[in-house]
Amino acid sequence: MKFLKVCVVTVVVLVLVTASLAMAGETLDAVKKRGYLIAGVNGGVFGFSMPDDKGVWKGLDVDTARAIAAAVFGDADKIKYVPLTAVQRLPALQAKEIDVLCRNTTQTLTRETANGLNFAHVNFYDGQGFLVSKKLGIKSAKELDGATVCVLPGTTTELNVADFFRANNMKWKPVVIEQTAELSKAFFAGRCDLLTSDISQLAAHRAVAPNPAEYTLLPVVISKEPLAPVVRHGDDQWYDIVNWTVMALLQAEELGINSKNVHLKLKDENPRVQRFLGVIPGLGKSLGLDDKWAYNIVKQVGNYSEIFEANVGQNTALGLPRGVNDQWYKGGLMYAAPFR
Numbered sequence: 001m002k003f004l005k006v007c008v009v010t011v012v013v014l015v016l017v018t019a020s021l022a023m024a025g026e027t028l029d030a031v032k033k034r035g036y037l038i039a040g041v042n043g044g045v046f047g048f049s050m051p052d053d054k055g056v057w058k059g060l061d062v063d064t065a066r067a068i069a070a071a072v073f074g075d076a077d078k079i080k081y082v083p084l085t086a087v088q089r090l091p092a093l094q095a096k097e098i099d100v101l102c103r104n105t106t107q108t109l110t111r112e113t114a115n116g117l118n119f120a121h122v123n124f125y126d127g128q129g130f131l132v133s134k135k136l137g138i139k140s141a142k143e144l145d146g147a148t149v150c151v152l153p154g155t156t157t158e159l160n161v162a163d164f165f166r167a168n169n170m171k172w173k174p175v176v177i178e179q180t181a182e183l184s185k186a187f188f189a190g191r192c193d194l195l196t197s198d199i200s201q202l203a204a205h206r207a208v209a210p211n212p213a214e215y216t217l218l219p220v221v222i223s224k225e226p227l228a229p230v231v232r233h234g235d236d237q238w239y240d241i242v243n244w245t246v247m248a249l250l251q252a253e254e255l256g257i258n259s260k261n262v263h264l265k266l267k268d269e270n271p272r273v274q275r276f277l278g279v280i281p282g283l284g285k286s287l288g289l290d291d292k293w294a295y296n297i298v299k300q301v302g303n304y305s306e307i308f309e310a311n312v313g314q315n316t317a318l319g320l321p322r323g324v325n326d327q328w329y330k331g332g333l334m335y336a337a338p339f340r
Contacts, residue, residue: 027231027238028072028288031099036078039065040098043083044181046204047312047320048104048124057081063307064123064229064246065102066300071245071293076300085178087154090115093230100242101230104198106156111230119228120243121250123304125324125333126198127221128160131206134216136193141220145170150183150192152176160223161196184208194218198225200312200320207317241287248294250336251276252303254327259302262295276339283339294339304334 031037041049041061049059066076082098093101094116104126105111107119132138144165151158153176165172175192177183184205187195195202199217206212229246231239252258255273257265265273274280278291287293301307308325312318326332 025237027099027235036080037069038080038098040082040084040089040092040101040103042103042180045201046208047318060307060311061102063301067297068242068245070296070300071289074296086152087178104227105230107226107228116233118231118233118239121246122226122228123246124227126200126225126227128157128223129199129202129221130218131195131202131215134214141218147193148173148175150175150187150195152183153178157197164222203318237288247336248297249304250334251339252298253305257298258306259298262298
């Protein structure tokens with residue numbers, strides 16, 4: 001009888017371990033078998049994720065997704081983009097219609113628990129604000145009592161603006177529009193007094209407005225919006241790959257490695273550089289990837305500074321400063337854990 005109990009326990013343990021291992025590689029196996037990554041993105045936020053005139057997807061979130069594809073395949077172009085609304089994005093990820101969500105999505109407690117999701121390292125720290133027409137003469141958010149507000153449904157934005165008006169004893173009337181592109185059109189057409197969203201998105205909307213100079217951002221930030229790529233609960237290996245891909249962009253910047261000098265850095269004698277670029281093997285194997293995974297990211301996509309400046313930085317139409325999205329040693333919040 002004792003022997004039988006031991007056998008039963010052993011079988012149960014083996015089944016659990018096998019199931020755990022199978023789950024651990026489920027997404028990576030599916031992505032490799034398919035031959036390309038499926039990334040959920042926002043279809044209409046200039047600077048973050050939006051197709052250009054030739055249909056080529058561009059933006060900071062797009063480059064984050066490209067970095068994941070580069071890490072997995074050694075080819076940043078092995079990727080399919082699926083534009084999703086704020087309402088569609090989380091269900092699409094939960095239903096396994098996409099492998100990763102790279103769509104300016106705020107990390108919250110409920111999303112990481114009740115919704116069964118995991119947020120990787122933040123790729124953009126933001127906050128919610130208000131965009132208004134200068135014609136209204138509004139200088140302060142405290143002057144917004146009775147305003148009509150264009151807002152996306154199913155977002156932290158919708159909840160935050162309701163909290164803001166209630167906390168300040170002001171009334172407001174929401175104009176709820178599901179599509180991001182239609183939201184901005186409604187605002188610029190005068191259907192609402194103000195547009196509220198993450199400040200980066202408001203800057204993006206203003207950048208493509210008919211007359212950008214006619215609109216101003218009010219000097220107020222009403223929330224914290226840590227934006228990050230999202231994956232499903234239950235696949236630790238895939239989470240590790242996405243999480244460390246974002247940190248690889250940051251680590252490359254910290255080490256002074258960029259898309260132009262990365263091939264030269266292979267000869268660098270600094271052991272931190274050698275481990276990061278796979279000259280000293282091991283880190284890739286830990287993730288189930290080639291040891292050149294980080295090299296491929298930087299070579300094909302760039303480091304964090306490169307993708308920030310190319311998509312949303314001071315010399316773009318958005319003109320955003322690094323601010324809190326600067327490196328930790330420059331007073332920002334961006335900090336990569338040790339690569340060892």
